[in-house]
Amino acid sequence: MAAAVRLLLRAGSACKSSVANVHRGAGGGLGNAAPSASSVCAPHTSTQRRHAAHFTFQPEPVPSQYGPTQKMNLFQSVTSALDNTLASDPTAVIFGEDVAFGGVFRCTVGLRDKYGKDRVFNTPLCEQGIVGFGIGLAVAGATAIAEIQFADYIFPAFDQIVNEAAKYRYRSGNLFDCGNLTIRAPWGCVGHGALYHSQSPEAFFAHCPGIKIVIPRSPVQAKGLLLSCIIDKNPCIFFEPKILYRAAVEQVPMESYQIPLSQAEVLQEGSDITLLAWGTQVHVMREVAAMAQEKLGVSCEVIDLRTIQPWDIETVCKSVVKTGRLLVSHEAPVTGGFAAEISSTVQEECFLNLEAPITRVCGYDTPFPHIFEPFYIPDKWKCFDAVKRMINY
């Protein structure tokens, strides 16, 4: 049944690829590329336009230190990272459901032809098998890059991830490990993904010592962080915000480079409040910061956490010591979400500096709904309102 649903979505994405212009200019407000493309693919033509995207992607300055760059969207930057890896590491293999022809999100296009079918190959449709197989490759010394087609479908592999991958090194006294394993999975809301094409499962994994969880916000970040995950000697889960696959376009270095794990990045300095997020939600926070500045005269410090576990406590606390206020926002449901962990830690570390209760603006404690998505997500207005209340506290 899951397979049937996925087939539908595959058809959708294949359709998108023919419609969406992947080389669109950086400022092209791609927010609506996905919706307009999917409306072409939709079985029932609807006159009603979908709700506009809930964020605006703004490309960042071209990184110059890593050599020549090329305009890439997020899926292309992932391909580029995988390409660099296969070229430099002869043991590296990429596998999962439908990766051979390029993947349902086009992340592995061309890699099979370039590197051979023993290095880029389809597996049977079985997530627990994919992760178990990847662990085995890594245990035998190969670099294993597994794809789970949607983060929503990672749960069949939960046992292999939590009981096996995460504990391999510890339980064997470091005799064996699967540090060469990286699991990539499309992640986050997409406008119309409903219950099983929208989830943000990072908090489930954050409770598990032994794995690293990494989420990028842009093509440059995606490539650098993914390469770090692949090279890192610990099993990593790399969640790719799928709404950014085509929407986010910027100049990305063509050669291999790494962005360190467990380091948050301060994107915008501010003095009144710290806004913390990851993935697509970082772009929401940037807009909120602009709105707060413009409408309230509030100076926001925006931080991209980037690595969920082990997370950069120091950077976040340093910021909160300065601003005295912390707003954490994520798409996942609020209860048991990773914002709770951050909030609790910051409260312990920065009790004397806090001038307002730490606030979480997150998804509601419901499954991710289809038609109600615009009301469900912690959009910029919900976050803006929280800033307003916190400043006036």
Added chain:
Amino acid sequence: MAAIGGFRRLCTVGLSAVCRNRARNALSISQYRSFRVNGALQQQPFDSLAEKPQFPGASAEFVDHLEFIQPNVISGIPVYRVMDRQGQIINPSEDPQLPKEMVLNFYQKMTLLNTMDRILYESQRQGRISFYMTNYGEEGTHVGSAAALDPEDLVFGQYREAGVLMFRGFPLDLFMAQCYANVDDLGKGRQMPVHYGSKDLNFVTISSPLATQIPQAAGAAYAIKRENTNRVVICYFGEGAASEGDAHAGFNFAATLECPLIFFCRNNGYAISTPTDEQYRGDGIAARGPGYGMLSIRVDGNDVFAVYNATKEARRRAIAENQPFLIEAMTYRIGHHSTSDDSSAYRSVDEVNYWDKQDHPISRLRHYMTARGWWGEEEERAWRKQSRKLVMEAFERAEKRQKPHPDLLFSDVYLEMPPSLEKQKESMWRHLQQYREHYPLDHYEK
């Protein structure tokens, strides 16, 4: 009776068809044996005029009458055996004719394991170690299969393959160290007893969750295939573990991705208290193999030569042809499931006694050796005494050793220690400084 005959015939037809297909495949493999992965992606010639089924999902003829395929569970896949219960070779052409030293080594490893089991089992009963699982009745499967492997072959096992480690020369001191979780334990005292592992002996550390090692073994076999070093992976599991989804995953992946891998199922009739008729309704585990496109065999697990022969041939072909093999070794779990279990609650003493007294892998091998004049009462007495001494000495040494340093609770979670974990370690020591009298620090290394 007619009905039974009917479905027997049907199944035989099904099976031989599978075999024929495989034979054909094997032929084509030898021509370009390296990598046929994802052959399905190459476009197949499509002839719409041919009067045969064109479905991409299976290669088969049409049939014009309704007939369900029946499982054949009454007359299942036969059990391959080389010697009978008196240790007599049944078919000389199947006799591996192993040299005396090798057979003596088999016997000594099986009996040493047996001696260690008895002592550690008692040790648990006295509360000296927290847990134990014996290998009674399965000594032959471990030793026979381990002997057919190369020491470089990678072993993925479960909690009842100590004999494989024993055969590879894992020191008694290290078995004990793991069970006692003392400073000598390679696993740093982190896991429950019998969760052995050895990098040097290519035996991947055991974990408790059942069957997780099965798809992992497939991945490792794939990596080894790409290394092209003529090694194989063997993966042991019980018939209960074979019910897990991970077993299905591993079998299917190994077949489609053409992994040089031997799946070795120890079917001992019980998963804790659950008998096999509550575990499955097919013809054991071996009958599942052909369904995955896997060459399969069932052997007498109390016959160390049958196990040896099957493993040896599976290894040879797995490497030559890059495909998985399934061996189902029929045994009987003579001991309790573990020290936390009392099996008399769910099976009769008579049943257990039968296997212990009349059909045991150790006694069968002893008969074989005696018949050849390789072993007598005197050797037996001397070896019993010596092996007991070896085990007791290791046991006493292990018991005297301290536990590992408490810092080892924190390392190896990640390769490096994250700052947050460093902080937790410091906080533990701050706590211990103040409350040390409430903790057993004296038993731990300083």
